[in-house]
Amino acid sequence: MCVKKAIPAGDVIASRLGDVLGRGAVLTGDAIGPEYRCDESLHGSPAEPAAVLRPGSTAEVSAAVKAAAELSVPVTARGAGTGLSGACVPVAGGVVISFERMAAVLEIDDANHVAVVQPGLTLAELDARTRGHGLVYPVFPGTSAATLGGNVATNAGEVIRSGRFVKNATGYDLTQLITGSEGTLALVSEATLRLHPRLTATASLLAPFGSVDDVARVIPQIVTSGLQPMICEYIDRGTMTGLLRASDLRLGIPAQVAARTGAYLVLVLESRTAERLADDVADAAARLGEAGAYDVYVLLEGQGADLLAAREQAFWMVKAAGADDLIDMVVPRSRIPEYLRRVQELARQHGSRVFGCGHAGDGNIHFPVYEPDERKRSGLLQDIFAMGVSIGGAISGEHGIGRAKKRYYQALEDPAKLALQRRIKAAFDPAGVLNPGCVFDLAEAGPAATSMR
Amino acid sequence: MCVKKAIPAGDVIASRLGDVLGRGAVLTGDAIGPEYRCDESLHGSPAEPAAVLRPGSTAEVSAAVKAAAELSVPVTARGAGTGLSGACVPVAGGVVISFERMAAVLEIDDANHVAVVQPGLTLAELDARTRGHGLVYPVFPGTSAATLGGNVATNAGEVIRSGRFVKNATGYDLTQLITGSEGTLALVSEATLRLHPRLTATASLLAPFGSVDDVARVIPQIVTSGLQPMICEYIDRGTMTGLLRASDLRLGIPAQVAARTGAYLVLVLESRTAERLADDVADAAARLGEAGAYDVYVLLEGQGADLLAAREQAFWMVKAAGADDLIDMVVPRSRIPEYLRRVQELARQHGSRVFGCGHAGDGNIHFPVYEPDERKRSGLLQDIFAMGVSIGGAISGEHGIGRAKKRYYQALEDPAKLALQRRIKAAFDPAGVLNPGCVFDLAEAGPAATSMR
Numbered sequence: 001m002c003v004k005k006a007i008p009a010g011d012v013i014a015s016r017l018g019d020v021l022g023r024g025a026v027l028t029g030d031a032i033g034p035e036y037r038c039d040e041s042l043h044g045s046p047a048e049p050a051a052v053l054r055p056g057s058t059a060e061v062s063a064a065v066k067a068a069a070e071l072s073v074p075v076t077a078r079g080a081g082t083g084l085s086g087a088c089v090p091v092a093g094g095v096v097i098s099f100e101r102m103a104a105v106l107e108i109d110d111a112n113h114v115a116v117v118q119p120g121l122t123l124a125e126l127d128a129r130t131r132g133h134g135l136v137y138p139v140f141p142g143t144s145a146a147t148l149g150g151n152v153a154t155n156a157g158e159v160i161r162s163g164r165f166v167k168n169a170t171g172y173d174l175t176q177l178i179t180g181s182e183g184t185l186a187l188v189s190e191a192t193l194r195l196h197p198r199l200t201a202t203a204s205l206l207a208p209f210g211s212v213d214d215v216a217r218v219i220p221q222i223v224t225s226g227l228q229p230m231i232c233e234y235i236d237r238g239t240m241t242g243l244l245r246a247s248d249l250r251l252g253i254p255a256q257v258a259a260r261t262g263a264y265l266v267l268v269l270e271s272r273t274a275e276r277l278a279d280d281v282a283d284a285a286a287r288l289g290e291a292g293a294y295d296v297y298v299l300l301e302g303q304g305a306d307l308l309a310a311r312e313q314a315f316w317m318v319k320a321a322g323a324d325d326l327i328d329m330v331v332p333r334s335r336i337p338e339y340l341r342r343v344q345e346l347a348r349q350h351g352s353r354v355f356g357c358g359h360a361g362d363g364n365i366h367f368p369v370y371e372p373d374e375r376k377r378s379g380l381l382q383d384i385f386a387m388g389v390s391i392g393g394a395i396s397g398e399h400g401i402g403r404a405k406k407r408y409y410q411a412l413e414d415p416a417k418l419a420l421q422r423r424i425k426a427a428f429d430p431a432g433v434l435n436p437g438c439v440f441d442l443a444e445a446g447p448a449a450t451s452m453r
Numbered sequence: 454m455c456v457k458k459a460i461p462a463g464d465v466i467a468s469r470l471g472d473v474l475g476r477g478a479v480l481t482g483d484a485i486g487p488e489y490r491c492d493e494s495l496h497g498s499p500a501e502p503a504a505v506l507r508p509g510s511t512a513e514v515s516a517a518v519k520a521a522a523e524l525s526v527p528v529t530a531r532g533a534g535t536g537l538s539g540a541c542v543p544v545a546g547g548v549v550i551s552f553e554r555m556a557a558v559l560e561i562d563d564a565n566h567v568a569v570v571q572p573g574l575t576l577a578e579l580d581a582r583t584r585g586h587g588l589v590y591p592v593f594p595g596t597s598a599a600t601l602g603g604n605v606a607t608n609a610g611e612v613i614r615s616g617r618f619v620k621n622a623t624g625y626d627l628t629q630l631i632t633g634s635e636g637t638l639a640l641v642s643e644a645t646l647r648l649h650p651r652l653t654a655t656a657s658l659l660a661p662f663g664s665v666d667d668v669a670r671v672i673p674q675i676v677t678s679g680l681q682p683m684i685c686e687y688i689d690r691g692t693m694t695g696l697l698r699a700s701d702l703r704l705g706i707p708a709q710v711a712a713r714t715g716a717y718l719v720l721v722l723e724s725r726t727a728e729r730l731a732d733d734v735a736d737a738a739a740r741l742g743e744a745g746a747y748d749v750y751v752l753l754e755g756q757g758a759d760l761l762a763a764r765e766q767a768f769w770m771v772k773a774a775g776a777d778d779l780i781d782m783v784v785p786r787s788r789i790p791e792y793l794r795r796v797q798e799l800a801r802q803h804g805s806r807v808f809g810c811g812h813a814g815d816g817n818i819h820f821p822v823y824e825p826d827e828r829k830r831s832g833l834l835q836d837i838f839a840m841g842v843s844i845g846g847a848i849s850g851e852h853g854i855g856r857a858k859k860r861y862y863q864a865l866e867d868p869a870k871l872a873l874q875r876r877i878k879a880a881f882d883p884a885g886v887l888n889p890g891c892v893f894d895l896a897e898a899g900p901a902a903t904s905m906r
Contacts, residue, residue, distance in 0.1 A: 109785075109787070110677075111673050111677070111785075111786070111787030112673075112785045112786055112787050113676075113677065170783075170847040170848045170849045170850075170853075170854060170862065170866075171854065171862065171866060171870070171871075171874055171892065172630055172633070172634055172638070172874050172877055173629045173630055173632070173633060174870065174873065174874070176626045176629035176630065177625055177626055177629065177630050179626070180625070180626060181625055185625070197677065197679045199679070220564050220565075223566075224563070224564070224566065224650065226650045226652070226725050272679050276729065330623075332562075332564075332565045333564070333565055334562070334564030334565050394623040395623045396623045397623075400623075401623060401624065409623065409624065413623075413624060417624070417627065418624075420627065420880065420881065421624055421625050421627070423880035423881075424625055424630075424877060424880050426880065427873065427876035427877050427879065427880045428873065428876075439624065
């Protein structure tokens with residue numbers, strides 16, 4: 001029933017979409033910089049779009065997606081391109097919709113604790129803007145250069161909106177469905193974000209342990225303690241050495257302690273008052289000591305911030321050090337020790353190296369894989385993902401499936417769930433133009449995508 | 454393309470599904486008690502199902518839904534039938550799948566803070582079972598006789614599972630989509646629920662104010678204070694009088710205070726230690742006093758529990774008092790005062806009465822409507838919903854759309870969103886057998902439903 005069209009030549013697309021958006025909003029040919037062809041994934045092939053569209057409003061996003069659907073041209077949305085799974089890498093000959101001209105904070109609503117933002121806004125800018133309101137959008141640590149995506153979305157040109165309330169039993173939860181769908185269901189042109197009170201009493205704790213395993217075992221205890229750390233991260237010995245070498249950071253850890261440390265736990269606690277914070281720090285320190293920490297350092301305010309900034313830069317360090325891939329599986333938090341132990345076993349069996357640092361309190365563990373041989377690396381990733389799924393985990397807690405993790409996801413996910421997701425994709429995107437080749441293979445993504453092969 | 458079939462006679466259905474589930478699991482004819490024909494909605498017509506199925510396992514649920522889909526027989530899932538929107542009222546001649554034989558706690562996982570439960574389990578039973586683990590499923594106040602629904606679901610006979618972790622960027626969020634879909638997308642045969650530490654230091658505060666408006670204005674202040682009350686409810690004067698008359702409760706409020714009180718705010722605070730709780734109580738009392746509370750009563754432990762139990766019984770009191778409908782719109786919390794003021798204006802204009810009590814901290818306001826004339830009541834509801842939507846609200850925060858609120862929802866919701874939801878419904882339920890007539894009109898729900906008209 002679906003007529004497969006060849007993708008129109010770039011100038012046809014640019015002309016048609018230039019009519020819709022205005023010429024200045026459309027880049028073609030040499031005006032398309034190399035940054036539009038890729039994201040920050042450690043590998044994956046860049047691709048040349050026929051045009052880059054830079055809409056300035058929801059109406060323009062909607063018009064652009066409508067026109068692309070009529071032309072059967074694949075559409076890939078793009079923020080700052082800091083993604084790690086290739087989700088914003090365009091289809092060759094398709095169009096990129098870049099949100100660089102839609103980067104405003106539209107409203108900060110103090111009474112309802114929400115911010116209304118455009119998708120091109122960076123986390124760093126949002127943090128700066130919410131600070132004066134005593135509020136915070138608590139996505140720490142994250143890549144602060146990344147842009148926001150969220151709740152209100154365009155659906156293949158139709159604009160839908162969601163609301164400014166915290167619970168809802170009215171119709172289906174489209175917001176959660178679109179969130180995390182990596183541009184395959186809809187484009188988000190405006191997001192309403194839930195903010196939290198920004199607590200001013202905060203402390204950073206750094207605890208050296210003998211091994212990653214020791215750190216992994218204390219994490220579930222911290223989570224169940226009720227301390228509710230804002231940040232709970234581990235940093236293994238090799239990564240910490242690299243962080244300290246790459247920055248001016250001085251943490252004051254005695255050399256003899258550092259020498260026998262296998263991994264560090266970083267906790268950031270916050271509280272409503274300085275007194276409560278002091279209590280919580282003492283409580284956390286006691287728990288960490290009982291769990292075998294060599295010591296607990298309470299970092300000065302600047303040091304804590306610097307450590308987290310250094311940690312945020314760890315990705316660049318890892319990239320510079322020649323890491324070949326990144327994994328961010330999420331596992332039930334009680335299985336964190338087992339997961340990390342078995343990852344190390346698998347790396348040894350494959351003759352590859354794995355180490356790193358990452359969030360841990362929520363069971364989402366990040367680490368880089370060092371294995372330049374693509375076939376060997378693919379085998380190792382397959383084994384790690386299969387092992388993680390077997391203990392109740394999922395392939396990605398944050399980075400998404402994108403293009404980079406697609407083949408593992410397709411191999412390991414329940415076929416009934418995959419089939420259902422393909423039907424949902426078709427319900428949102430009957431023309432098959434929304435980010436084809438992301439999450440699902442091209443052949444499964446609809447008529448426009450199929451014609452791209 | 455879809456052949457419309459007449460619904461097979463009840464005995465055909467019962468025979469076929471008896472083969473699948475075993476005869477003892479299928480009720481037909483006089484064995485079907487009147488309780489299977491309705492829920493606790495204040496009006497709406499009961500309907501006679503051809504059969505009631507009582508599966509004992511996920512495999513049996515799956516087999517029953519598959520068989521029903523093959524026979525094009527509408528399927529309506531049922532827990533304890535405490536719903537208020539008619540979502541579990543069957544289609545006449547269809548089948549009810551009752552979860553009364555699937556009511557077990559399958560696991561309480563202390564390390565990951567989750568409970569795995571069957572859908573027929575009641576909130577009261579779950580609360581009793583989690584207590585010994587120092588954990589809690591914090592749905593207070595709720596109807597403790599209600600059963601649980603949640604995360605893991607069967608999809609028209611296909612079983613899908615979700616995981617035991619708190620974040621995920623792997624594929625689409627089917628869990629949130631199914632949650633709240635009122636049996637129209639899938640049947641949930643097992644749910645993994647997130648539990649929280651059960652804090653033992655708790656206090657209940659009762660603050661009388663001059664008017665509902667005064668209470669409504671203090672709520673956003675409490676929410677933004679960081680006190681994070683576990684419960685934040687208002688009870689208006691008439692409802693409190695009824696609650697006290699209907700129970701043995703003595704709250705110790707002097708008669709001269711009660712006489713000039715228009716509404717009460719109930720806060721339940723909890724904390725990690727008795728000292729912190731005492732601080733929080735003092736903090737809350739100071740804020741309430743500044744906001745115009747006549748006094749703040751800290752209820753003894755038993756009194757607080759009794760007040761909440763009485764509040765939970767308020768629905769029955771309201772029903773006994775002849776209320777004609779219940780509304781549970783959710784609005785941005787800063788608009789709570791405006792919403793309640795305009796509800797009263799609309800009630801006056803229509804010559805009807807509206808008063809009540811309910812959750813408030815999350816912007817979900819419950820109240821009964823007293824208007825026996827159906828046409829007048831419908832006009833009032835239409836006006837209240839339209840006003841609430843116009844200030845950024847949604848029709849239901851908890852009770853759902855079901856059958857009772859469907860016509861208002863269809864009239865007020867964005868047509869693009871409705872069309873998208875219908876396509877999602879078709880993606881999950883191509884045979885159109887899952888709770889047809891709920892949320893969407895029968896004509897829009899698929900072939901099986903269409904044949905029912």
